[in-house]
Amino acid sequence: MMMNDVVKSSELSELFFDFNTLIHSAKVNDLCRKKKCDFTRNRNMNFYSIIYYFIFRNRTTTNAELTHFYSSIDRFEKRISKQALNKAIRKLNPNVFTYLINQFASIYYSTSLPKKYRDHLLIAEDGTYMEIPYNLLNINEFQFALGSHVRDMFDVKKVQSKAGGLYDVTNGLFIDFSLKQAPYSETPLAFEHLYRTREVLENQKVIYLADRNYGSAEIISHLEDLRYSYVIRGKSNFYKKQVASMESDDEWIEVEIDEKWLKRFRFSPEAKELRKENPTLRIRVIKREYRYTDNKNKEHCEKLIYFTNLSSESFTTAEIMEIYSRRWDIEVSYKTMKTTQEVERHISSDGDVARNDIYAKVLFHNIAGVIRKEMNQELENRHTPDTKEYVTNITQLQAIIHDTNFLYCFMFGLKERIKEKIDNITKHLNKIKVPVRPNRHFQRWGRSVKQKSIKTYKKRQT
Template sequence: MNFYSVIYYFIFRNKTTTNAELTHFYSSIDKFEKRISKQALNKAIKKLNPNVFTYLINQFASIYYASSLPKKYRDHLLIAEDGTYMEIPYNVYNINDFQFCMNQHVHDIFDVKKVQSKAGGLYDVTNSLFIDFSLKPAPYSETPLAFAHLYRTKKILKNQKIIYLADRYYGSAEIISHLEFLKYNYVIRGKSNFYKKQVSLMQSDDEWIEVEVDDKWLKRFRFSLEAKELRKEKPIFKIRVIKRVYKYTDINHVFIVKTLFILPI
């Protein structure tokens, strides 16, 4: 299996087992008589640098967003950032490469029952397309993944109007400042302790608050030099906070969820 065949194999795979995938792949290209074994596939895969897929995703996105094909919401692209854990094949090599998270059940490498990695993606909600994606060791934080995606896609999305969507773990002052630098709009779900002092002074469920980033806070900016410089020049930034209460019912209970949403000027 040559380089291009390995690339096509990974892009179009959709079966549950390797053997089934190999059968499907070679049947699809009408070369079933040249079907290779699982061992031969693994040997070919080891020669492939996985970063090639990040490159291909970015190249495809560059071509796509330069065209007239992308659908938009009120003239804006809706892009969402999120992270998760992904289970990968269990073997000692992957345990060493991707590490593991220690907890009450896992104290060392001998307690590891499954191998996980930290994954993060920047996803175009309207067009059902990943613009960027990262796979890192399990203890890796979602925040640096988000910044890596924003930096890598900056040129791709340069001439687009953007609304950045994110969950509770992305409402840091540094991320907000970086989005301001990029001139992206955003809607981010806030944590319960999100800018607690300023939010506690709100008189209604929909207000503007002002947050001042002092020198001590600025020292915690670790991922974006642009955000740091912006807050040095403008230490006070203004955001809109909307409080909402949501109710939903499962089989046995009714749950009430209080949440905050933050938006730019």
């Protein structure tokens, strides 16, 4: 079988063609507007041109970006000034990008492209902070958390937005993404994502992956109502009494949700109703330990717990750990966006423009992400036992997408040309593949994992 048949360039071309059709639609034109009079005339920088400008932005200065953009689309004679661009980008409503992120996923799942892990999509939830340009307007708009060093707005040194996403680690794309005020809690953000993606993920078998802070009874009950499976890292104080009574390191516990507990259910009426009908919450709990040394060569031992509703008959303890390890891909995605894509380098101090900068980079990450997963699949198909495993280097892939002028074919909906571009990109697979280091673990908080109490597993950047 030829490599390009495996990479499915025709299906990817169809996906990008359909997404381009959506970008050019009247629906998106309406969503772009902050005022009714915005984007009503076909100017040199019309509504869909601005969308593509944001998505494919990768130069260090505005003038260089304008030159690159108009050269890429073969319209250099129509290049607008920096002042005209600043005027145009302030009109763009950030809501259009949240819609496009959601719709890109919806179109993707309607194709034959999605890959599964044992017939499941692995969907990870996680939050981070995104830096916003510093000025008094943004301090007021995005707010800040009070603390010993921040007593009022004049103590704020850095403006941040609380960001969060629901990310398909099996297929390399954000299904939903949000930017909120800095003090916004991760819990309501997670519920917003679950509600907004309910239709997109309808009829899909989902395993929801999340780190600590997401193992509340309300979130787990809401996942049960959605008929999602889950693997969530637990906090030591969650269901403490029931966990302490466990006789083994892998068994089910039962938690009775009483009326007092139900009053703390604030975000999901469905979860509340479910627990009223069935107050008993059953959770499979897995306990593990790992030992590590810190930067001062001091040894530590930390106890870990994981919550899941996957049965032991279908998924062994080691498989649960393997599934959870794949959650790391959302962390890699945030790092890639912040370092390689420079998502926090903004082209304006305006808060809405900063939102558009970030949302558009998420969309570019999705475009590159689905291509990357196809290339990784090809590398997996080539892999033979007792040889090194490889994955695609996302940084190099994104650079190639920019260098091959993918923008032109995408923006003008040239389906055959898009396919040719994807074929040309996949020809570089051997040059941009990187080995997966066996038994890899990521150092965090100055720690280096020394040994684990179970069979080791890989954390891949896939």
